[in-house]
Amino acid sequence: MNIIETSRRQFLQGSVSLCIYATSTLSSPWRTTKTSNKKTTNTPYLCNMCRNKCAGYARVENGIITKLNPNHHFPKSRNMLCQKGNAGIQAIYDEDRLKYPLIRIGNRGDGRYKRATWDEAYEYIKEKLVTIIDEQKDNRSTVAYCNGEGFNKDEYIKFFGSKLGSANFLDEGSICLNTKLGATQLTIGDVGEMDVAGSDYMIISGANRYESLITPDSVDMIHSKQKLVVLDPRCTVTATKADEYLPLYPGTDLAFCLSMIYIALKEELYDKKYVREYFDDFKKLKSHILHEKYTSKWAESKTHISAKKIEQITREFFAASNPLYYLGRRSVWSQNDFQLRRAMVLINALAGSINRKGGIIFGKPIKLDDEAINEPIYDNAQGRFDLDGIVYGSQKGGSWLNFRQKVLDKTAPYPIKAMFIRKHNIMQNMPNIAKTKKMLEMMDLVVVLDTMPSDTAMMADVILPECTYLEREDMVVSFNRLEPSLALRNQVIEPLYESKSMQDILKGLGKKLSVPLFNVSAKYDEDLQESIKEDGMHKAFVEGGYDMAELYHYTTTQRNKKLITKQFGKEVYNSLKEKGVWYPYMKEQKELFNDFYEYYPPEKRFYTVDKRYRVKASLSKLEKAGFDAMPTWHKRYDFNLHEDKFRVITGRYVTTTQSATANNVMLKDFHEENFLWINDNDAKRFGIEKGDSVVVMSSLSSIVIKANPTNKIAPNVLWIPHGFGIDSQEMTNAYAKGASDNMIIEDKFEKIYGCATMHETNVIIRKI
Amino acid sequence: MANYGMAFDYKLCINCHACEVACKEENGIDLGAKNHRLWIQEDAAVSGDFWNLERDKVEFMQMQCQECQDAPCMAACPNGAIYRDENGIVRLHKDLCDLTRACMSACPYDARYVDEKNHITDKCIFCADTRLARGETTTACQITCPAKLRYFGDLDDPESEISKVLTSRKYFTLKPEHKTKPKLFYLE
Ligand code: SF4
Ligand code: SF4
Ligand code: SF4
Numbered sequence: 023m024n025i026i027e028t029s030r031r032q033f034l035q036g037s038v039s040l041c042i043y044a045t046s047t048l049s050s051p052w053r054t055t056k057t058s059n060k061k062t063t064n065t066p067y068l069c070n071m072c073r074n075k076c077a078g079y080a081r082v083e084n085g086i087i088t089k090l091n092p093n094h095h096f097p098k099s100r101n102m103l104c105q106k107g108n109a110g111i112q113a114i115y116d117e118d119r120l121k122y123p124l125i126r127i128g129n130r131g132d133g134r135y136k137r138a139t140w141d142e143a144y145e146y147i148k149e150k151l152v153t154i155i156d157e158q159k160d161n162r163s164t165v166a167y168c169n170g171e172g173f174n175k176d177e178y179i180k181f182f183g184s185k186l187g188s189a190n191f192l193d194e195g196s197i198c199l200n201t202k203l204g205a206t207q208l209t210i211g212d213v214g215e216m217d218v219a220g221s222d223y224m225i226i227s228g229a230n231r232y233e234s235l236i237t238p239d240s241v242d243m244i245h246s247k248q249k250l251v252v253l254d255p256r257c258t259v260t261a262t263k264a265d266e267y268l269p270l271y272p273g274t275d276l277a278f279c280l281s282m283i284y285i286a287l288k289e290e291l292y293d294k295k296y297v298r299e300y301f302d303d304f305k306k307l308k309s310h311i312l313h314e315k316y317t318s319k320w321a322e323s324k325t326h327i328s329a330k331k332i333e334q335i336t337r338e339f340f341a342a343s344n345p346l347y348y349l350g351r352r353s354v355w356s357q358n359d360f361q362l363r364r365a366m367v368l369i370n371a372l373a374g375s376i377n378r379k380g381g382i383i384f385g386k387p388i389k390l391d392d393e394a395i396n397e398p399i400y401d402n403a404q405g406r407f408d409l410d411g412i413v414y415g416s417q418k419g420g421s422w423l424n425f426r427q428k429v430l431d432k433t434a435p436y437p438i439k440a441m442f443i444r445k446h447n448i449m450q451n452m453p454n455i456a457k458t459k460k461m462l463e464m465m466d467l468v469v470v471l472d473t474m475p476s477d478t479a480m481m482a483d484v485i486l487p488e489c490t491y492l493e494r495e496d497m498v499v500s501f502n503r504l505e506p507s508l509a510l511r512n513q514v515i516e517p518l519y520e521s522k523s524m525q526d527i528l529k530g531l532g533k534k535l536s537v538p539l540f541n542v543s544a545k546y547d548e549d550l551q552e553s554i555k556e557d558g559m560h561k562a563f564v565e566g567g568y569d570m571a572e573l574y575h576y577t578t579t580q581r582n583k584k585l586i587t588k589q590f591g592k593e594v595y596n597s598l599k600e601k602g603v604w605y606p607y608m609k610e611q612k613e614l615f616n617d618f619y620e621y622y623p624p625e626k627r628f629y630t631v632d633k634r635y636r637v638k639a640s641l642s643k644l645e646k647a648g649f650d651a652m653p654t655w656h657k658r659y660d661f662n663l664h665e666d667k668f669r670v671i672t673g674r675y676v677t678t679t680q681s682a683t684a685n686n687v688m689l690k691d692f693h694e695e696n697f698l699w700i701n702d703n704d705a706k707r708f709g710i711e712k713g714d715s716v717v718v719m720s721s722l723s724s725i726v727i728k729a730n731p732t733n734k735i736a737p738n739v740l741w742i743p744h745g746f747g748i749d750s751q752e753m754t755n756a757y758a759k760g761a762s763d764n765m766i767i768e769d770k771f772e773k774i775y776g777c778a779t780m781h782e783t784n785v786i787i788r789k790i
Numbered sequence: 791m792a793n794y795g796m797a798f799d800y801k802l803c804i805n806c807h808a809c810e811v812a813c814k815e816e817n818g819i820d821l822g823a824k825n826h827r828l829w830i831q832e833d834a835a836v837s838g839d840f841w842n843l844e845r846d847k848v849e850f851m852q853m854q855c856q857e858c859q860d861a862p863c864m865a866a867c868p869n870g871a872i873y874r875d876e877n878g879i880v881r882l883h884k885d886l887c888d889l890t891r892a893c894m895s896a897c898p899y900d901a902r903y904v905d906e907k908n909h910i911t912d913k914c915i916f917c918a919d920t921r922l923a924r925g926e927t928t929t930a931c932q933i934t935c936p937a938k939l940r941y942f943g944d945l946d947d948p949e950s951e952i953s954k955v956l957t958s959r960k961y962f963t964l965k966p967e968h969k970t971k972p973k974l975f976y977l978e
Contacts, residue, residue: 056818059923089816092934102936108811232804235936244802244937257836259804262845269841326841616951617928618938676806688811691823701840733840 053112053687057081057088066093066602068499068511070491071106071113072679073172074237075499077602078103080492080514087111087492087514095603095611097505097621100241105677109688113473113490114518118685118754120475120487121519130463130481133751140520143484144534150467150483152538154439160546162187162403164439166425170194170446173496173511174524177573178444179418180395181528185570186539187400190408190438193419197452200416200775201354205363206382208414210371211635214382215503216348218242220629221380223342225251225335227275227366229350232259233676236351245618249342251335253278253327255671256699256741257734266335271661272671272739272781273356274325279347279365280655281321282336284311286372291340293374300371300637307368307639310652324660326736344380345373353672355781358659360774365653371637378630385503385628391589393581396567401547407434412776413647421776422452423769426461440467444524445488449477450681450748450762453778454722454769471527474685475752486527489517494525495578498586498598504629505622507605508590510582510598525578532571540568649774663784668704668740670720670783672763678745684756685748695760697730699741700787705731710789717788718742718761722768725761726790740785792944793878794916795857795973796932797952797961799939803850805830809931809940816920816930820907827903827914828854828931852940854914855880855901856964856972866896878945878973879918884910898968916942945973 064079069090076099081089090110094101123143128134138146151165158164167182169175170193182188195203206213218224219242231240243250252264253275261267270278286292287308297304318329318336325332339345347366355362367382375381408425409415428434441462448458462468462481470482473490496511517523522530540563543550553562563569576584586595590604597604605621612620645651663669674680677692698716710716716729718740725747735741747762768783813819813827834847861880864872871886872893887910894902894911905912916922917929932940943950960978963971 053821054814054818057816057920059919061924089930091930100936101933101938103808103812103934104936105807105811108808108815108934111815232806235806240804241936244804257840257843257845262836262848263804267843267845269843616938616941617933687821688814691821692807703839733838733843734836736840 053115055086055088058083064091065514066510066512066600067492067514068173068496068509068602069103069107069110070171070173070511071104071110071683072235074099074235075172075501075509076103076107076237077509078107079602082514085515087114093602094617094619095601095608096509097238097507097605098501098509099237101617101619102237102241104235105692106679106683106686106689109683109686110492112686112688113683114492114515116474116685116687118475118752119473119490119519120479120485120521122487123520124485126483130468130483131459133480135485140522140530143486144530146484147467147469147531148534148538151440151535152542154466155539155542156545158436158439160400160402160543161436162400163189163406164436165442166190166192166438166440167442167444168192168446168448169444170451171444173491173499177497177528178524180573181532181570182442184395184397185532185567185572186535187398187403189403189406190425191418191420192408192422192425194446194451195416195419196421196423196771196776197778197780198353199351200419200777201360201772202349202351202363204414204416204775205360206349206367208641209364209367209638210376210382212384212633214376214384216346217380217383217504217629218346218348219246221246221248221344221346221375223249223251223339223345224348225253225339225346226260226264226348227253227278227350227362228355229348229352230254230258230260230673231348232263234352234674235676239348249338255736255739256673258673259676268327268331268335269736270325270327271736272669273358273659274661276358276362276365276653276659277316277321277324277655278327278332279362279369280311280314280316280653281318281332282339282369283307283365283372283653284316285318285333285336286340286369287311289337291337292372296374296376297372300376300635302636302638303640307652310654314654316655324655339369340373342373344378345375346370346380346382349382353780354772354775354777355671356659356779357770357772357782358656359772359777359779361650361653368637368639368653376637377633377635383504383629384631384633384635386506386631387503388500388506388508390498390500390508391585393573393585395572396565396569398543398567399549400543401549404436409776411773413644413649413774415776421771422448423771423778424776426452426457427769429461429464430457439465440469441465442469442471443478443482444471445473447476447478447681449481450745450764452769453764453767453780453783455762455764456723457769471524473521475750476681477748477750480750480752487519487521488527489521489523493517493521494523495582497578498582504627505605506628507603507621508586508594508598509603512599512602523578525574529571529574532569532574536568536570537563539570543568644774663738665738667784667786668700668718668738669781670718670740670742670763670767670785671781672742672744672767674744678743681745681748684745685753687755690755693743696727696743696746697760698727699735700729700731701735701737701739702731702733704737705729708787708789715790717790718766718785719787720766720768720783720785723765725763725765727761740787791876793946793973794942795945795952795975796916796929797941797955797975797977798852799937799941799977800849800851802937802939803830803852804937805832805850806936808934808936809852812930812934813914816917819912820905825903825905827912828852851976853899853901854974856899856970856974857916858970858972860969860971862896862898862968862970863893863902866892868892875918877916877918877922879916880913881915881918882910882912884908887911898965898970
């Protein structure tokens with residue numbers, strides 16, 4: 023029997039736990055509401071505290087949400103609701119929330135606003151926008167628009183892209199995972215999905231699945247009997263829990279992957295039948311890898327993982343029945359990121375782990391009908407420019423850093439005069455905050471739709487308060503490929519204060535803007551002038567699709583009902599309203615143990631589907647553009663720092679979702695400010711002790727942050743948890759707590775997808 | 791009428807804090823790190839030099855009131871405020887508690903804290919006056935846990951999942967030398 027000494031007091035001093043707890047400094051600490059002993063309504067909803075969209079049931083008592091609980095019907099979220107999901111209540115009842123429309127009266131960033139009615143706010147936007155678009159001779163692309171939230175994104179694009187006619191949409195993809203999506207798409211013809219539960223051997227590079235939960239992956243990892251191997255320059259909880267943890271230098275995962283490929287080819291460990299049937303350019307890959315001599319010894323010198331270990335892992339991986347090299351899902355690290363993700367895809371392909379259990383599966387997502395709208399064609403709207411100089415890039419979400427740079431340098435083919443920013447904290451989420459600020463200062467009009475007075479909202483001319491996820495119904499969403507399902511975010515309570523759903527905001531904007539903007543077009547657009555001449559004003563307007571509020575003639579509830587019943591029938595609609603979820607085998611859903619369920623019967627899951635695809639080992643387009651066609655190591659990727667220099671890497675605490683949760687009082691209890699992880703021996707050399715303030719200085723700027731010396735990070739590497747150092751004084755729980763990594767991270771981006779490379783900044787430090 | 795207990799498949803814990811937040815929201819526990827009915831304790835730190843870390847000893851342990859069958863807190867309370875309810879849960883007559891804190895010193899598990907809002911000492915009561923009171927059969931921490939590692943149920947019912955898991959698997963209790971006979975079990 024194992025005896026464990028416990029002490030809450032000791033725990034609070036943090037002498038055992040390295041997790042740093044804050045004592046609350048809040049003036050009014052009582053913000054939780056005990057649930058009552060009565061039965062009451064529980065409304066199915068979808069969480070929005072991170073990108074996962076887990077399903078839950080909200081308990082409502084006297085119009086107040088008192089508890090959020092997991093919804094066991096949803097295959098994706100596996101009947102769990104995480105810490106952030108539970109703390110969603112505090113996001114709804116956050117006293118700092120944006121409550122009514124605001125119009126700026128002070129300077130950008132100084133936080134002086136006046137309260138306005140919705141109509142005044144729309145009117146203000148209209149006046150400015152008409153002038154801007156007139157000045158730009160109906161080039162609609164002068165209005166850039168961006169969105170950081172997964173839900174409603176397509177509708178938002180329909181409004182500003184299709185209806186308003188701008189080509190310049192930006193989203194989080196280029197400061198997140200576009201290289202991974204692109205690498206998969208270009209190598210095997212589809213972005214696929216990783217079947218974590220079905221894999222018996224999984225390697226993870228850097229992705230911290232236990233502190234950055236992805237459903238169902240994280241949950242499946244907990245319950246799976248697979249062997250888990252983790253590579254990371256930081257001993258995360260995922261690494262702690264792994265069967266094997268391979269510490270390595272940042273940015274050297276590609277060397278490990280190349281060596282795995284080398285060993286697989288040299289020792290002929292790969293799946294020969296699969297390679298024969300599916301690979302293009304296998305010979306080219308083989309001669310390249312063998313010629314470059316990516317031996318285990320070579321990789322040891324780059325990564326600090328021993329040659330023997332690399333060989334052992336490689337042999338085990340290729341001997342496993344369903345091995346998976348997990349592709350990760352997070353910010354891009356370094357210049358080699360696209361080829362790193364491609365190397366991972368190729369390793370899976372060499373093992374035959376594509377379109378089969380435990381590998382990258384294609385599956386069978388449920389396709390939802392599109393709500394067709396009438397899209398006007400604007401003669402004078404110009405194309406996007408942020409992908410100039412980028413080899414592939416996402417046509418949808420573009421490249422933030424390239425966009426920002428071209429706006430700042432005025433090298434864009436036309437000026438960007440206005441920005442609409444929805445739930446996208448661009449003042450915190452991308453490297454070099456000073457540049458984002460400057461870009462926003464160049465605008466004639468900045469409009470922010472958000473729930474919180476974020477740093478970005480403080481740069482707006484007009485702030486439009488959106489309601490939170492529990493105060494609205496959203497359009498039905500299709501999830502997953504292996505066990506596909508539909509899920510619906512039902513409205514739990516009425517919007518608080520004067521906030522509105524995005525749909526209602528766009529409806530109001532659309533009504534206000536349609537005619538005045540149509541009139542601008544009529545001034546410059548010859549095709550439109552033609553049709554006005556032929557058909558008259560009214561017909562040209564209606565048939566040309568100039569009614570921007572077209573989608574919003576019906577409420578979201580009406581639209582959902584129509585769309586779902588038409589495509590799937592009444593029963594599916596009822597299931598979505600009553601249970602929040604629908605999938606074909608709901609009636610057979612079976613409890614495996616302790617409220618943990620089996621959703622699709624194993625034989626019904628889409629492990630393998632009929633699909634024609636090729637594995638492209640070499641990409642000729644890259645070669646033509648002067649880049650590597652195949653994964654290749656270059657000397658500039660070496661981790662090679664003077665002993666007094668450090669490489670900054672970033673990530674997040676398990677209790678935060680970037681800066682979005684920064685003001686959440688419940689989550690603040692876990693990490694009130696962020697602490698800099700520094701290797702314990704390095705800290706000793708600099709005389710730094712736990713809690714000491716340290717200046718971290720890059721070529722851009724410097725920050726002051728408290729230190730957490732630990733043996734859990736590689737020498738010469740610093741970890742800065744993201745989502746702190748909030749500058750908006752309106753975020754009273756978050757303001758000036760800790761430091762923001764993006765103050766000092768240099769704004770470099772790779773040229774294949776135009777993604778910000780977050781782990782390439784070297785810094786010096788000083789204790790103060 | 792039941793005899794409630796809890797068993798933890800503790801090795802599955804990832805220290806995500808979901809249980810802690812769920813408990814606070816369900817039971818109206820004050821904000822602030824010092825106020826909590828349950829917490830997760832990192833059992834040992836990762837030791838050694840970064841390139842050769844020892845991770846084997848690290849476990850995340852679910853800590854909360856151990857629902858002792860011989861409860862030292864109950865014996866220690868000078869006001870007789872602590873009693874056992876019909877479901878075998880150690881409870882408090884709130885009006886009798888005048889914060890002598892004798893129970894807090896007596897508890898070998900450090901399970902109690904001062905609830906400043908209600909001027910009492912508080913601890914985990916298996917959601918007795920919230921979820922159980924309205925007829926639910928799960929606790930807030932159990933149902934929300936991504937690892938589903940918390941088994942909650944009636945120890946007197948041989949058919950309950952917790953009874954079955956305790957018959958089929960080895961387990962230990964915390965600090966048996968105190969002879970408190972806990973009803974919380976840690977599964978090997
Ligand atoms: S993982 Fe947590 S925060 Fe994210 S959607 Fe699920 S419950 Fe919400
Ligand atoms: S919810 Fe479960 S996994 Fe998370 S900390 Fe609590 S016991 Fe551990
Ligand atoms: S059983 Fe209920 S009261 Fe006890 S720790 Fe879990 S959630 Fe809190």
